[in-house]
Amino acid sequence: MMATQSASALSMTNITKRFPGVTALDGVNISLDRGEVLALVGENGAGKSTLMKILSGAYKADEGEISLFGTRVDYTSPLLMMRMGVAIIYQELLLAPHLTVAENIYLGRMPRTPLGTIDWAKARADAGAIIERLGFDIDPTTTVETLSVAYRQIVEIAKALSQNAKILVLDEPSAVLGDAELEKLFAIIRRLSSEGMSFIYISHRLEEVFAISNRTQVMRDGKVVGVKATKELDRNELVRMMVGRELSDVYPSRQSSAGETLLEVAGLSNRVLKDASIYVREGEIVGVCGLAGAGRSELLRAIAGADEARASHFNGLGFRSLFSSPRKGLSRRVGLVPEDRRKQGLFVDQSVGFNISIAKLSNATTGGVLAGPKEKELAQRYMSRLRIKTPNKDEIVGNLSGGNQQKCVLAKLLNAECRVLLIDEPTRGVDIGAKREIYQVLADLADRECVGIVMVSSELPEIIGLCDRTYVMRNGEVVQELSREAMTEERIMMAATGSEMVEA
Amino acid sequence: MANELGASATRAHATRNGIFEFVRKRAGITGLFLVLLLLALTASLISEAFLNPFNLVNVLRQVALYGIVSIGLTFVILTAGIDLSVGSIVAVVSVVTATLLNAGLGVPVVILAGLGLGLLFGLINGIGITLVRIPPFIMTLGTMVILRGLALTLADGRPIDVANSAADFAWIGRGSAFGLPVAVWIFIVVAVFSLFILRFTPFGRNVYAVGSNAEAAHLSGINVELTKIGVYSISGFLAALTALIFVSRLTVGEPTAGTGLELEAIAIAVIGGTSLFGGQGGVLGTVIGAAILAILANIMNLIGISPFTQQMVKGAIIIIAVSMEVFRRRR
Numbered sequence: 001m002m003a004t005q006s007a008s009a010l011s012m013t014n015i016t017k018r019f020p021g022v023t024a025l026d027g028v029n030i031s032l033d034r035g036e037v038l039a040l041v042g043e044n045g046a047g048k049s050t051l052m053k054i055l056s057g058a059y060k061a062d063e064g065e066i067s068l069f070g071t072r073v074d075y076t077s078p079l080l081m082m083r084m085g086v087a088i089i090y091q092e093l094l095l096a097p098h099l100t101v102a103e104n105i106y107l108g109r110m111p112r113t114p115l116g117t118i119d120w121a122k123a124r125a126d127a128g129a130i131i132e133r134l135g136f137d138i139d140p141t142t143t144v145e146t147l148s149v150a151y152r153q154i155v156e157i158a159k160a161l162s163q164n165a166k167i168l169v170l171d172e173p174s175a176v177l178g179d180a181e182l183e184k185l186f187a188i189i190r191r192l193s194s195e196g197m198s199f200i201y202i203s204h205r206l207e208e209v210f211a212i213s214n215r216t217q218v219m220r221d222g223k224v225v226g227v228k229a230t231k232e233l234d235r236n237e238l239v240r241m242m243v244g245r246e247l248s249d250v251y252p253s254r255q256s257s258a259g260e261t262l263l264e265v266a267g268l269s270n271r272v273l274k275d276a277s278i279y280v281r282e283g284e285i286v287g288v289c290g291l292a293g294a295g296r297s298e299l300l301r302a303i304a305g306a307d308e309a310r311a312s313h314f315n316g317l318g319f320r321s322l323f324s325s326p327r328k329g330l331s332r333r334v335g336l337v338p339e340d341r342r343k344q345g346l347f348v349d350q351s352v353g354f355n356i357s358i359a360k361l362s363n364a365t366t367g368g369v370l371a372g373p374k375e376k377e378l379a380q381r382y383m384s385r386l387r388i389k390t391p392n393k394d395e396i397v398g399n400l401s402g403g404n405q406q407k408c409v410l411a412k413l414l415n416a417e418c419r420v421l422l423i424d425e426p427t428r429g430v431d432i433g434a435k436r437e438i439y440q441v442l443a444d445l446a447d448r449e450c451v452g453i454v455m456v457s458s459e460l461p462e463i464i465g466l467c468d469r470t471y472v473m474r475n476g477e478v479v480q481e482l483s484r485e486a487m488t489e490e491r492i493m494m495a496a497t498g499s500e501m502v503e504a
Numbered sequence: 505m506a507n508e509l510g511a512s513a514t515r516a517h518a519t520r521n522g523i524f525e526f527v528r529k530r531a532g533i534t535g536l537f538l539v540l541l542l543l544a545l546t547a548s549l550i551s552e553a554f555l556n557p558f559n560l561v562n563v564l565r566q567v568a569l570y571g572i573v574s575i576g577l578t579f580v581i582l583t584a585g586i587d588l589s590v591g592s593i594v595a596v597v598s599v600v601t602a603t604l605l606n607a608g609l610g611v612p613v614v615i616l617a618g619l620g621l622g623l624l625f626g627l628i629n630g631i632g633i634t635l636v637r638i639p640p641f642i643m644t645l646g647t648m649v650i651l652r653g654l655a656l657t658l659a660d661g662r663p664i665d666v667a668n669s670a671a672d673f674a675w676i677g678r679g680s681a682f683g684l685p686v687a688v689w690i691f692i693v694v695a696v697f698s699l700f701i702l703r704f705t706p707f708g709r710n711v712y713a714v715g716s717n718a719e720a721a722h723l724s725g726i727n728v729e730l731t732k733i734g735v736y737s738i739s740g741f742l743a744a745l746t747a748l749i750f751v752s753r754l755t756v757g758e759p760t761a762g763t764g765l766e767l768e769a770i771a772i773a774v775i776g777g778t779s780l781f782g783g784q785g786g787v788l789g790t791v792i793g794a795a796i797l798a799i800l801a802n803i804m805n806l807i808g809i810s811p812f813t814q815q816m817v818k819g820a821i822i823i824i825a826v827s828m829e830v831f832r833r834r835r
Contacts, residue, residue, distance in 0.1 A: 304723075306722075306723060325722075326722060326723045326724070326725055327725040327726070327727060329725075330724075330725035331725070336723055338720075338723055343717070343719060343720075344717075344719050344720055344723055345720055345723070346717070346720060347712075347713055347716040347717050347720055347721075347783070348716070348717065349716055349783055349784060350712065350713075350716050350783065354709070354712070354713075357709075358709065358710075358713050358721075358724050358726070359724040359725050359726075360725075361706040361709055361710075362706070365706065368705065368706070369704050369705065370703070370704045370705065370706065370709065412724060416724075416725065
């Protein structure tokens with residue numbers, strides 16, 4: 001085989017990856033030619049990241065073959081894949097902020113003088129040359145923290161080039177870039193691809209897919225649902241391919257009977273949010289959709305009092321100014337289920353009972369003293385009400401499954417007697433069986449106990465299957481409100497990507 | 505239905521193995537207690553003098569003196585903090601109470617003034633750490649140096665003799681009741697009271713929550729700042745209490761008192777199983793930890809190991825105790 005002359009840069013065939021309880025990738029193929037830009041699109045959880053982690057050597061595939069430049073790769077590791085020319089640039093950049101541009105580019109591989117000391121002059125000169133090749137003018141001696149996010153991305157690309165990368169994976173680069181910066185990035189991609197470098201470009205934003213890619217591959221539920229030359233695709237077809245799933249019976253039936261308004265906020269602004277207005281009524285489940293970085297989590301956090309913000313109007317269960325802290329919010333019975341369960345929601349190394357009672361300990365005390373039987377009764381009430389599967393209340397929460405952990409966070413807020421629940425990604429990292437149970441719990445809370453729920457989700461079927469209304473956010477703004485009848489994945493996607501406004 | 509069956513099966517299982525279950529859940533404390541027993545047994549075999557009542561009372565006195573400060577540190581470390589200033593607080597309070605006694609103030613006033621001063625220093629630590637957001641290590645390192653300087657300044661570098669102090673003040677450090685030194689009784693009261701606070705009050709629960717996950721605690725409506733200010737105040741207060749016992753026992757206010765006490769106290773808390781990462785551990789472990797270190801020191805004294813060499817052993821024990829914790833976490 002004339003490996004070096006092969007036109008194929010990468011070919012992954014029949015890749016299967018299973019995690020406990022989930023098949024993340026099911027016989028996936030992907031191929032990439034030299035000098036090609038392939039757009040990889042799909043919803044969250046479609047398997048794009050898992051596939052890229054296998055390519056980077058971070059994960060090992062259970063089945064399947066990988067070939068790079070016509071040579072079969074039998075064993076993968078991050079270091080090996082990097083040496084073979086694969087570089088991945090992640091959304092959250094992995095640079096050392098206090099070091100200079102040159103130091104970052106040559107991190108761990110600084111050029112040496114004959115004496116073995118670092119050859120600063122060469123490092124600077126080489127780094128400068130690479131950046132110039134990219135068509136930019138960045139001083140290699142500036143520290144990375146003083147650069148804009150776009151320039152940091154350039155440094156990442158320069159670093160990849162210095163490692164002789166031949167395949168560059170860009171994981172949602174636009175999430176952190178403005179339009180002008182994106183244009184610069186596109187210019188680099190065009191220039192490097194004309195020099196024979198291959199790109200895999202992961203994005204949610206359809207206009208970018210059309211602007212930069214030669215070919216588009218769509219993934220859904222761990223499978224490839226289509227590969228096509230980008231110029232033969234039209235926007236609607238692409239959205240349908242990405243979404244195209246039938247609503248199954250995982251969603252409970254809802255009785256829409258919205259009561260009085262529990263919480264409303266208008267003109268909510270902070271460093272991320274721009275003039276956002278939403279409201280939620282008794283017994284209502286309201287969705288908040290949008291792309292990563294659109295300000296969904298920030299909206300919930302600002303309402304809960306976890307982030308600073310200002311508003312032109314606020315009414316939360318009779319309270320007239322924004323909550324200054326989560327404690328204030330909880331005392332007014334507005335609670336937040338945060339995005340990152342283990343880091344923000346749970347006391348992972350404490351017991352189930354501890355986690356359930358902590359937000360309102362007075363429910364477990366008599367005369368200011370924690371009473372064992374009362375606390376036990378309280379824990380068991382929520383364990384049975386939310387069907388938390390745990391041997392007993394003394395089990396360490398960290399030992400429970402993701403779904404049961406999420407139920408513990410919900411139980412914590414129910415014990416705090418919340419009337420408004422702000423839930424960020426209710427089913428992230430939760431298996432399908434537990435998802436269904438959580439949906440049922442949320443539906444019961446709204447329908448039977450008249451709790452008002454605002455939920456952020458990246459999974460559109462979840463929003464459509466559960467919510468009475470949904471808001472769509474883009475760039476910190478609430479750009480659209482859709483009623484239950486008007487909610488379709490296509491419409492939500494259109495509004496979220498800003499491709500064209502649809503009549504609501 | 506299936507759920508209920510499962511639950512009742514679990515319950516039957518739990519009763520059948522009740523004792524084992526009880527021990528398994530408290531594996532840390534049980535193990536620590538076994539170490540203590542083993543150590544006491546070894547001590548009595550090595551030297552007949554160990555079981556001599558005078559010697560035992562001496563060991564207990566040692567446990568009490570270090571134990572009180574260590575319990576204060578336990579509160580702080582449970583919130584994933586650290587308090588390096590306790591030794592210096594002991595010094596300032598020693599010097600001030602000695603001065604006040606010599607000035608002829610009444611014993612209750614002096615005691616209140618001393619305890620109040622410790623509380624105040626703890627409060628300052630807490631405020632610096634929460635409102636100004638200075639890392640605990642730096643804040644208490646700063647107050648450690650400042651307060652040591654303050655003690656030396658106030659006393660002009662010399663011990664302040666209080667040999668002629670009132671008899672009821674001397675009782676704290678030298679008296680005894682029901683066959684045990686008063687200091688030991690004070691320690692027992694502090695330990696029981698602290699155990700109660702940590703186990704049975706919302707404040708105690710919040711201490712664990714803050715140390716376990718400060719971000720989640722904040723989002724769960726816990727007043728993280730107030731909780732932290734509380735633990736540093738407790739630590740300062742208990743350091744002051746230790747100072748009173750020191751002055752009473754030695755009849756002198758030493759500006760160099762309590763040097764290195766913070767390290768001893770941290771060691772005791774950590775050996776007792778309180779995690780430096782916060783959220784794990786408690787008073788019971790600290791009490792056993794204090795006893796382990798005291799018996800160890802006693803054995804080494806009895807068999808004539810020099811105090812210099814003893815330091816090396818103590819240092820090694822701290823490293824072993826922490827590496828055991830790190831190992832446990834990694835599993």
